[in-house]
Amino acid sequence: MKLSKAKGLVVAVAVSLALAGCSSGSGNNGGTMLDKLGANEKTLTLLGWPGYAEDGSTDKTVDWVTPFEKETGCQVTFKPYGTSDEALSLFKTGQYDAIAASGDATLRLVAGGYVQPLNTALIPSYANVYSFLKNRAWNTVDKKSYGVPHGYGANLLMYNTDVVKPAPTSWSVVFDGASAYKGKVTAYDSPIYIADAALYLMKHKPELGITNPYSLDKDQLAEAVDLLKAQRANVGEYWSDYLKSIQSFETGNTVVGTTWQVIKNSMSTKSHTEAILPTEGATGWSDSWMISSSTKHVNCAYKWLDYIDSPKANAAATEYFGEAPVTQDACQYASDKAFCDTYHAGDEAYAAQIWYWTTPISTCLDGRKDVKCTDYAAWTKAWQDIKG
Amino acid sequence: MTKNPSVAGAAIAVTPARRVSSYLYNHAKARLQLLLAAPVLWLALVYIAALLMLLVTAFWTVDEFTGNTKVAWNLDNIVSLFTDSLYSSVTLRTIGIALGVTLVDIALALPIAFFMSKVAGPKLRNILAISVLLPLWASYLVKAYAWRSVLSNKGVLQWLLEPLGLNTPGYSLWGAAITLGYMWLPYVILPIYGGLEKVPGNMLEASSDLGAKTFTTVRRVIFPMILPSIIAGSIFAFSLTLGDYITINIVGGPNQMLGNLIYTNVGTANNLPMAAALALIPIAIMFAYLGSVRRTGALNNL
Amino acid sequence: MRISRSATIILGFISSLVLAVIYLPLVIVFINSFNKSMNMEWPPPGFTLNWWVRAFGSGGLIAALGTSVVIALCASLVALVLGTLLALALSRYKFFGKESIGLMVILPIALPGIVTGLALNNAFRTVLGLQLSMATVIIAHATFCIVTVYNNVLARLSRTNRNLEDASADLGAGIFTTFRLITLPQIGSALIAGGLLAFALSFDEIIVTTFTAGAGVETLPIWILNNMFRPGKAPVVDVVAVTTVLISVIPLYFAQKLSRDDAK
Numbered sequence: 001m002k003l004s005k006a007k008g009l010v011v012a013v014a015v016s017l018a019l020a021g022c023s024s025g026s027g028n029n030g031g032t033m034l035d036k037l038g039a040n041e042k043t044l045t046l047l048g049w050p051g052y053a054e055d056g057s058t059d060k061t062v063d064w065v066t067p068f069e070k071e072t073g074c075q076v077t078f079k080p081y082g083t084s085d086e087a088l089s090l091f092k093t094g095q096y097d098a099i100a101a102s103g104d105a106t107l108r109l110v111a112g113g114y115v116q117p118l119n120t121a122l123i124p125s126y127a128n129v130y131s132f133l134k135n136r137a138w139n140t141v142d143k144k145s146y147g148v149p150h151g152y153g154a155n156l157l158m159y160n161t162d163v164v165k166p167a168p169t170s171w172s173v174v175f176d177g178a179s180a181y182k183g184k185v186t187a188y189d190s191p192i193y194i195a196d197a198a199l200y201l202m203k204h205k206p207e208l209g210i211t212n213p214y215s216l217d218k219d220q221l222a223e224a225v226d227l228l229k230a231q232r233a234n235v236g237e238y239w240s241d242y243l244k245s246i247q248s249f250e251t252g253n254t255v256v257g258t259t260w261q262v263i264k265n266s267m268s269t270k271s272h273t274e275a276i277l278p279t280e281g282a283t284g285w286s287d288s289w290m291i292s293s294s295t296k297h298v299n300c301a302y303k304w305l306d307y308i309d310s311p312k313a314n315a316a317a318t319e320y321f322g323e324a325p326v327t328q329d330a331c332q333y334a335s336d337k338a339f340c341d342t343y344h345a346g347d348e349a350y351a352a353q354i355w356y357w358t359t360p361i362s363t364c365l366d367g368r369k370d371v372k373c374t375d376y377a378a379w380t381k382a383w384q385d386i387k388g
Numbered sequence: 389m390t391k392n393p394s395v396a397g398a399a400i401a402v403t404p405a406r407r408v409s410s411y412l413y414n415h416a417k418a419r420l421q422l423l424l425a426a427p428v429l430w431l432a433l434v435y436i437a438a439l440l441m442l443l444v445t446a447f448w449t450v451d452e453f454t455g456n457t458k459v460a461w462n463l464d465n466i467v468s469l470f471t472d473s474l475y476s477s478v479t480l481r482t483i484g485i486a487l488g489v490t491l492v493d494i495a496l497a498l499p500i501a502f503f504m505s506k507v508a509g510p511k512l513r514n515i516l517a518i519s520v521l522l523p524l525w526a527s528y529l530v531k532a533y534a535w536r537s538v539l540s541n542k543g544v545l546q547w548l549l550e551p552l553g554l555n556t557p558g559y560s561l562w563g564a565a566i567t568l569g570y571m572w573l574p575y576v577i578l579p580i581y582g583g584l585e586k587v588p589g590n591m592l593e594a595s596s597d598l599g600a601k602t603f604t605t606v607r608r609v610i611f612p613m614i615l616p617s618i619i620a621g622s623i624f625a626f627s628l629t630l631g632d633y634i635t636i637n638i639v640g641g642p643n644q645m646l647g648n649l650i651y652t653n654v655g656t657a658n659n660l661p662m663a664a665a666l667a668l669i670p671i672a673i674m675f676a677y678l679g680s681v682r683r684t685g686a687l688n689n690l
Numbered sequence: 691m692r693i694s695r696s697a698t699i700i701l702g703f704i705s706s707l708v709l710a711v712i713y714l715p716l717v718i719v720f721i722n723s724f725n726k727s728m729n730m731e732w733p734p735p736g737f738t739l740n741w742w743v744r745a746f747g748s749g750g751l752i753a754a755l756g757t758s759v760v761i762a763l764c765a766s767l768v769a770l771v772l773g774t775l776l777a778l779a780l781s782r783y784k785f786f787g788k789e790s791i792g793l794m795v796i797l798p799i800a801l802p803g804i805v806t807g808l809a810l811n812n813a814f815r816t817v818l819g820l821q822l823s824m825a826t827v828i829i830a831h832a833t834f835c836i837v838t839v840y841n842n843v844l845a846r847l848s849r850t851n852r853n854l855e856d857a858s859a860d861l862g863a864g865i866f867t868t869f870r871l872i873t874l875p876q877i878g879s880a881l882i883a884g885g886l887l888a889f890a891l892s893f894d895e896i897i898v899t900t901f902t903a904g905a906g907v908e909t910l911p912i913w914i915l916n917n918m919f920r921p922g923k924a925p926v927v928d929v930v931a932v933t934t935v936l937i938s939v940i941p942l943y944f945a946q947k948l949s950r951d952d953a954k
Contacts, residue, residue, distance in 0.1 A: 093904075247537075268735070436794060499701050500708045519709060522935055527927070530914065531931075574712075654811075
C-alpha cells in the first residue's frame with residue numbers, strides 16, 4: 001500500500017533533486033479525452049475530503065480501497081484535505097492523479113486546465129447514477145463532462161429544541177431573527193457561505209433580482225455582505241470541522257446554525273437538537289471525482305472513478321462520510337437499512353431544493369450578459385471583511 | 389593520554405588527514421571558513437533566500453483567469469496593507485493578544501522558575517523540570533481541543549467559576565489568549581530557569597549580607613542578570629502568538645488574527661502575493677523587536 | 691540568599707498553582723481517552739477502552755508515528771551538525787559579519803511559523819520547482835532546529851576551559867583528534883539537550899509542516915489534524931497524546947540526569 005520508509009526517503013530525496021521540468025513536463029494529455037483504456041499503471045494518488053478513500057488504516061473495518069487495489073493492481077495513496085481551497089492548491093502541484101472536489105472547486109479546476117474531460121463510456125457504473133446529478137453546472141463545461149458524482153448533501157439548519165422556540169422553519173432565525181440568540185449562532189466558515197445569505201435574500205428580497213445565489217453582481221454581493229455583517233454580531237463561532245460544530249451544540253455554546261446531516265447523526269441523544277431543510281431551500285454540495293490533465297496513471301484513475309460509483313463502494317464511502325449515495329443500487333449495500341431515507345437519496349424533489357456549491361466566476365452563471373458578476377476572489381475578500 | 393596510543397602514533401605518521409589537520413592548525417582563517425561553510429550556506433540558501441523571494445512575491449500579482457502568480461511589479465498589495473482598515477484592525481488585535489500572552493507568561497514563569505532553581509532541592513528540581521517539559525510532548529492540537537472543553541459553557545472552568553458568581557470567557561479573544569498563554573508557557577519557563585541557574589548562590593548571599601531585603605535582591609541583583617533570559621522567553625511567546633491561526637479557530641469564537649489572514653490568502657484566496665504582503669507585517673514587527681533587544685544578549689538564550 | 695519562610699510558601703503555592711493549570715487540560719485529555727462519547731462530551735457519560743484498542747490497531751497512526759520519528763531524527767541530526775559547527779565558529783573566532791550570522795540562525799524560530807512555512811513553500815515549489823515531499827519537511831524542520839543546538843553548545847563552550855584544547859594541541863594532537871577527545875566530551879550533554887529539544891520541536895510542529903509536506907507524507911500532528919475532521923475519531927487522538935507524553939518521560943529523565951551529572 002505504501003512505500004517502505006527507507007524507500008520513501010530515497011524516493012523523496014531523488015524527487016527533491018529532480019528539476020522542475022522533469023516532473024511536470026511529460027505525461028500531459030491536455031484537454032483531450034481518452035478513447036480507450038489501456039493497462040493499469042500500478043499506482044494512483046488521490047486527493048479528497050477526509051473519509052473519501054479509506055484503506056483500513058484509520059479503522060480496520062472501514063476499507064473500500066483494498067478491494068480496489070486487489071481488483072486492479074493500482075496501489076492507492078490518498079491525501080485528505082480540509083477545505084476546498086486547500087484542495088485546489090494541493091492539486092495544482094500536479095502530484096495527484098484524481099481529486100474528489102466539491103462544486104466550489106470544480107470550475108476553478110476546469111478553468112485552470114488542471115483536469116481533463118471524461119469519456120463516460122469508459123465508466124460503466126456512471127450509467128446508473130441519478131440523472132439529476134449529471135450534466136450540471138459544477139461538473140460539466142461546454143457539454144463536456146469533467147467529473148463523476150461521489151455523493152451529495154444539503155447544508156441544513158440545526159437548532160436546540162430546548163432553547164430555540166418556536167421551532168424555526170426558515171433561515172430567518174440565523175439572519176433577521178438572530179439577535180434573539182446573540183452569541184449562540186453558528187455559520188460555516190468559508191466564503192461560499194455568502195451563498196447562504198444570497199439564497200435568503202433571493203427569497204425574501206426579490207427586488208434585488210437574485211436568481212442564483214452563486215451569481216451575484218457587485219450590488220447584490222454588497223447586500224449579502226451587509227446581511228452577514230449584521231449576523232456576525234450574533235455569531236458565537238464559525239465552524240469548519242465536524243468536531244467543533246458537534247461539541248458546541250452539545251455544550252450549548254451554539255444553539256442554532258448551519259449543519260450537515262452527519263453532524264446531526266453524531267449528536268448524542270440527550271442533546272435536544274433537530275435539523276431541518278428550511279422553506280427557502282438550502283445550499284449543498286455534490287462532490288465529483290475528476291482526473292488530472294497531467295496524470296501518468298490515467299487508466300488507474302478511470303478504474304477508480306468507475307469503482308467509486310459502483311454500488312458497494314459508493315454505499316460504503318457515502319455512509320461513512322454521511323451523505324447521499326449517487327445510485328439507487330447503492331442503498332441495498334448500506335449497513336443501516338434506513339440510510340437512503342435518512343439522507344433522502346434519489347428524492348428528486350428534495351434534491352431540487354438544494355443549490356449545490358458552485359464556484360462564483362465573473363461570467364454570471366444565471367445567464368445575465370449585461371453585468372459582470374463577482375468572482376471567488378471577491379467573495380474571499382468579502383468573507384475576511386465580514387469576519388473583521 | 390598514555391591510554392590512547394593513536395594520538396601519539398598520529399604525531400609520527402604523516403597521513404593525508406594529518407596534513408589537512410596541520411594546515412588548518414596553522415591557518416585560522418581556513419579553519420573558520422570550514423566551520424562556517426555548511427551552516428551559513430544552509431541558512432542563506434534555504435532560509436534567507438526563501439525569505440527574500442517571499443518579499444519579492446509581495447510586489448507581484450495574481451492572474452485573474454488562471455489563478456497563478458504573475459510577475460507584474462506593483463505596489464497594490466503593500467498599499468492596501470495601509471489603506472484597508474481590515475488589516476490594521478486585525479494587526480492591532482494580534483499585537484494586543486501577543487503582548488498580553490507574553491506578559492502573563494513571564495509573570496507566571498518567573499515564580500516557578502525561581503522556585504525550581506533557588507528553593508527546590510535537587511530531586512524536586514529534577515521532577516519539576518521534567519513536569520514543565522512534559523506537556524510539550526502532548527500534541528498542540530490535542531491541547532487546544534482540551535481547552536475547548538475546559539472553556540465551554542458546561543466545562544470545568546464554568547464549574548469552578550460559577551460559585552464565585554463568574555462565567556467562563558467561552559470561545560472568545562479571552563479564551564484564545566488563555567489557551568495561547570498555556571501553549572507557550574514552557575517555552576518561557578525554560579530560558580528563565582536556565583538564566584536563574586547561572587546566577588551564583590553566593591552572590592545572593594552577599595546581597596543579603598549587605599542588608600538587602602529579598603525583594604531588593606530580586607530587583608537589583610537577580611532581575612538584571614536574568615533579563616536576557618526573560619527577553620529570550622518573550623521572543624518565543626510573542627512570535628508564536630503572532631503567527632498562530634489554529635488556536636484562534638478552535639477557541640477564539642468568530643474572531644480572526646493575522647495568521648488567519650495570511651493563511652486564508654494563500655489557502656482560500658490562492659493569492660500568494662497578498663499573503664506575502666501580509667507576512668511582511670509579522671516580519672517587520674519581529675525585526676523591530678529583535679533589533680531593540682539585540683544589545684541585551686537575549687538572542688543567545690533562546 | 692536566605693529566602694524567608696513566607697516567601698518560600700508563597701513561591702511554592704504559586705508554583706503548584708501554575709503546575710495545576712499546566713496539567714488540568716492534560717488530565718482532561720487523559721480522561722477523554724476513556725470517554726464513551728465519541729464527541730468528548732463532558733462530563734463523560736461512561737468509560738470505555740475502545741479508543742485504546744482502536745488506536746493501537748490503526749495502521750495509519752503507526753505509519754504517521756514512524757514518519758514523524760524519521761523526520762524528527764533526520765532534522766535533529768542535520769541541526770546537530772550545523773548547530774555545532776556554527777557554535778564552534780562563533781565562540782572561537784572574531785570576524786566580520788558575526789552578528790549577522792547570529793541573527794540569521796535565530797530568524798527561522800523567531801519569525802512566526804506561518805512566515806517560515808510560506809517562505810519555504812514558495813521557494814520549494816515556485817522558485818525551485820521541487821515537488822514537496824518528506825525531504826522538504828526535513829529541510830524545513832532542520833532549519834528551525836539549528837538554533838536550539840547552537841544555543842546549547844554555545845552556552846557550554848563559553849564555560850569550558852580552552853586550556854585543555856591548547857594542551858592537547860601542544861602534545862601533538864591534530865585538530866580533529868582534539869575535537870574528538872577534548873571538545874566533544876565537553877559539549878556532549880549540551881548536544882543531547884539541544885538535540886532533544888530539536889526532536890521535540892520537530893515532532894509536534896504542524897504549521898511549517900502543513901506548508902512543506904508532500905502528498906502522502908503524514909506526520910503525527912497532520913494525522914491528528916486530519917482525524918479531528920473525521921466523525922468519531924477525536925478520542926483516538928487523545929490516546930495518542932497520552933501515549934506520547936508517557937513515553938517522553940524516558941528521554942526527558944535521562945537528559946535531566948545527564949545534565950545534572952554534568953554540572954557536578
